[in-house]
Amino acid sequence: MIAAPVRRCKKVFPVILFFATIVIVIIWRLFQIQIENEIHPRHIFRDNNQEEYIDKNGIKVVVGHYVGNPVHKIPNASYDMINKVNFNPKPEKGKNGVPVIVEPKDLLVMQQLFQINRFNLLASDQIPLNRSLPDFRRKKCSTLYKDFVTYPRTSIIIVFHNEAWSTLLRTVWSVINSSPKELVEEIILVDDASEREYLKKSLEDYIQNLPLKTRILRSAERIGLIKARLKGAREAKGEVLTFLDAHCECTIGWLESLLSVIKADRKTVVCPVIDIINDETFAYVKSFELHWGAFNWNLQFRWFTLGGREIKLRKNDATQPFNSPTMAGGLFAMDKKFFYELGSYDEDMNVWGGENLEMSFRVWQCGGKIQIAPCSRVGHVFRKSSPYSFPGGINKTLFSNLARVALVWLDDWGNFYFKFNELARNVKDAQNVTARKELRRRLQCKSFEWYLDNIWPQHFFPKDDRFFGRIRNVGENMCLIKPDRKVMSNQPMGLAKIEKCLVRIMACSGYNRQKWEYDNKTKELRHISNHKCLDVSESKKFTEGLVINDCNGKKSQQWSFDSVLWK
Numbered sequence: 001m002i003a004a005p006v007r008r009c010k011k012v013f014p015v016i017l018f019f020a021t022i023v024i025v026i027i028w029r030l031f032q033i034q035i036e037n038e039i040h041p042r043h044i045f046r047d048n049n050q051e052e053y054i055d056k057n058g059i060k061v062v063v064g065h066y067v068g069n070p071v072h073k074i075p076n077a078s079y080d081m082i083n084k085v086n087f088n089p090k091p092e093k094g095k096n097g098v099p100v101i102v103e104p105k106d107l108l109v110m111q112q113l114f115q116i117n118r119f120n121l122l123a124s125d126q127i128p129l130n131r132s133l134p135d136f137r138r139k140k141c142s143t144l145y146k147d148f149v150t151y152p153r154t155s156i157i158i159v160f161h162n163e164a165w166s167t168l169l170r171t172v173w174s175v176i177n178s179s180p181k182e183l184v185e186e187i188i189l190v191d192d193a194s195e196r197e198y199l200k201k202s203l204e205d206y207i208q209n210l211p212l213k214t215r216i217l218r219s220a221e222r223i224g225l226i227k228a229r230l231k232g233a234r235e236a237k238g239e240v241l242t243f244l245d246a247h248c249e250c251t252i253g254w255l256e257s258l259l260s261v262i263k264a265d266r267k268t269v270v271c272p273v274i275d276i277i278n279d280e281t282f283a284y285v286k287s288f289e290l291h292w293g294a295f296n297w298n299l300q301f302r303w304f305t306l307g308g309r310e311i312k313l314r315k316n317d318a319t320q321p322f323n324s325p326t327m328a329g330g331l332f333a334m335d336k337k338f339f340y341e342l343g344s345y346d347e348d349m350n351v352w353g354g355e356n357l358e359m360s361f362r363v364w365q366c367g368g369k370i371q372i373a374p375c376s377r378v379g380h381v382f383r384k385s386s387p388y389s390f391p392g393g394i395n396k397t398l399f400s401n402l403a404r405v406a407l408v409w410l411d412d413w414g415n416f417y418f419k420f421n422e423l424a425r426n427v428k429d430a431q432n433v434t435a436r437k438e439l440r441r442r443l444q445c446k447s448f449e450w451y452l453d454n455i456w457p458q459h460f461f462p463k464d465d466r467f468f469g470r471i472r473n474v475g476e477n478m479c480l481i482k483p484d485r486k487v488m489s490n491q492p493m494g495l496a497k498i499e500k501c502l503v504r505i506m507a508c509s510g511y512n513r514q515k516w517e518y519d520n521k522t523k524e525l526r527h528i529s530n531h532k533c534l535d536v537s538e539s540k541k542f543t544e545g546l547v548i549n550d551c552n553g554k555k556s557q558q559w560s561f562d563s564v565l566w567k
């Protein structure tokens, strides 16, 4: 009598087990997707005359520039308002990086003050200069660098222009609090013609009594970030130059980790992982780790998911520094002699913009390396909008800088860039790059083709033996268009479309499931694994009318490849 239920149970059990497994797999997958979304935020370029890249959380991705709004451009701000220091710290505010919550009665003042620096100045002014911060490093990081006293000493160079008192000095105090004093030769503040009263004598007096030797270099005229950094570098006594933005907070271990890389190889330029200081709450937020710096073919700096080789290396030891094709440019350390051997900065570049790419290409092509040290974490206030004044006009200045990068370092791909970027093309002939080309020749730097093939082979780039152009549907006379949406790896993903034929630059990944073969005779585009043909959907109301069908030889399945000269 007992046998029957047991038998039934025996039958049912595998079924239950099967469904349970499926449920577990689904949950695990959803969890993974969530993690992936966390570490691969989407980056969007703001093109309303901004020079900033912002991810889907509204976080600024580019660092290395500073605020500089003249009084008359700040709405409702009086001279007194912007020149007054309202720093009034309360011990508990912002402790351990927690967000500051502003009381309702202060909201109006908060909004007013926000305009000055485009971050929550009221919140910043409530946080002590030496607040504690979370340690987001991997556990192993704290066991490394025991021999730090043998590392080269550094000068820390911070360029500022009209920076707020509390953010500037919290940057300085975070250096003091989180760096071994044996490693800091000095802190150099370079004032790029600030107008604020409190940044004059008061600042001078304040820095006299700091535990680390700190001095200020002043520029009477606005010289821009590049020339201001050069001014700081010239005066620096340390063996290593470490550049920081003026609204950063360094965390424990940040400096040892950077300097150990330079000790091991003086030709490596090393960057910290850049965490996020929220511009509204001043919360210290952990940022993604699995990104490296790169660029797109408009020569805009971008973060991309790490290359496969780097991911594999990180599986063995996630505390090891990893290569990065380019750097964001705001925060990095570099051997001082190497900085000059390699031609410091292009002094004919103005203000800022493109100098990080110029230096990145130069470093890689001329025998150095760029790395990110994951045990070094520095927070940076990312703003949603920049009140940045751009002497000389953004278009002329930024695109002249980028044209210089392309002319000196990009070889054939420089022509590719100019072909698709009119603003840079317009200012190209006005550039005299003789001295920089001579530098490249003297240093016997490698070609840009070498850089593309070796440093960032995952990137899409045209080459003489590769097709570059439009893929046109013969039946419809429309072209295959990449999806606009970018998810996960910052590469286009989603439904492809057919649209009117324009030249577009396409990116691709290289996975097998994305591979198609083209039949020159039948003009069919066949999928490698399922052998079906790319076809245009019959209902043409559907703008995203691409389907795959059994191959039938109809015109809607015929595609022609129209080459476009890329250089």
Ligand SMILES: [Mn+2]
Binding pocket: 063, 064, 065, 066, 245, 246, 247, 330, 380, 381
């Ligand atoms: Mn900044």
